[in-house]
Amino acid sequence: MYKFEIDGGVPLSGKVSLLGGKNSVIPVICATLLTKKKCVLKNVPKISDVRVLLKILKKLGSKVVYTGENELTIHNLNIHYDPSILSDFKYLRGSILFLCPLFVRLGKVRFGYPGGDRIGAREITAHLDGIRSLGGKVEFENSHFTVSGERTGSNIFLYEPSVTATENLVMLAVLTKGITVIENAACEPHVADLCRMLVDMGANISGIGTNYLKIKGIESLSGVEHNIPIDYIEVANYLVFALVTGGDITVLNIIPNELKSVLYVFEKFNVLYEISKVGDTFNIRIPPEQNLYFRKDIGFNNLGIYTNPFPGFPTDLLSVVISLALHVKGNILFFEKMYEDRLKFALSFNKMGGRVKLLDSHRIIVLGPRNLIGRSLHPNDIRAATAYLSAALSAKGKSQLYGVEHLDRAYPRIEKTLQKLGGKIKRVRL
Secondary structure, rough: EEEEEEEEOOOEEEEEEEEEEHHHHHHHHHHHEEEEEEEEEEEOOOHHHHHHHHHHHOOOOOEEEEEEEOEEEOOOOOOOOOOHHHHHHHHHHHHHHHHHHHHHHEEEEEEEOOOOOOOOOOOOHHHHHHHHHHOOOEEEEEEEEEEEEOOOEEEEEEEOHHHHHHHHHHHHHHOOOOOEEEEOOOHHHHHHHHHHHHHHHOOOEEOOOOOEEEEEEOOOOOOOOOOOOOOHHHHHHHHHHHHHHHHHEEEEEEHHHHHHHHHHHHOOOOOOOOEEEEEEEEEEOOOOOOOEOOOOHOOOOOEEEOOOOOOOOOOOHHHHHHHHHHHOOOEEEEEEEOOHHHHHHHHHHHHHOOOOEEEOEEEEEEEEOOOEEOOOOOOOOOOHHHHHHHHHOOOOOHEOOOOOHHHHHHOOHHHHHHOOOOOOEEEEOO
């Protein structure tokens, strides 16, 4: 176990080049189970969530080897069920994405409810409804359930645009005889990335990037070489780090269209940013000397900032943007629509000198700007840990950030990147 010791108040400056994102690499690794051919994944981040996934794959009989610093070769020629994987599921919410690939490969699979961040109820009803729609049978026993049965293509309507349910059902449908239609599908960039990889493996998927996916099942998939894209959530994190510290950070090789909702909120805070094109790539820069205030002059609605499925403002960015709001002049309402426990972390900002009012389990008001003072911080999930890191980087004096294992789940040695930007941060073993 580790903590970060942080001397805050130091402007962060420099250029940042990111590895592939957590939300993209997890479904892609799980999707390799759909083929008996070798798959080569590039730009793979060496994060703890990836280590858990690879541990499960090895128990299932996969051949897994790093063939480069961030290049991973996976060969799932002979797969067998290992009951010990049930205990591994509790460490990782993303383990639910093994469900449909294992159902496809084995015909029957016993599964456990996934773990992950403690941010509220995270049910899997949409996954199981979709499986049943394609003919699968689900039987429950205590803390486990079994999926089995013959499958055939059908229409699936998701009662919510669940990212992981969409990814699971796409992986199930590509090797299910007939035509499957998924309506109200999630269309986040990492969902589209998974679909594009499956197409490169031979899958027949149309409507990629929309909420209406049509999939014609085929008999088998080939191997693939796939480059894991960077995560727009991680891009936004570094932009916030620049803003809260008064720094000057440029993030390289971004996809501007993925940042539309983020930049929309930034404009409400009067954030200045620069997007430049270099050849075929785009970079984004946050310059210093910002004048941050809540711009009511451009007609912002009374609901404040609220989360929505992509391309709306993502729930995974709400926490770190709350930390930014501590430095913005004005009273700002935040409305988390998905998880009832995600906002409780923000009350710790009051101990740092911030002013945060919790209205209910889904809404808070941040009254800014405030000068923060370093404190000991104890996050319960990845996004709260990122927000606390942001606050500690901006606060006067020393902060102790515990729960570093949460950050390790998503970001490979984030303190190393921050040190290169001038941050005074070090990892200390507990």
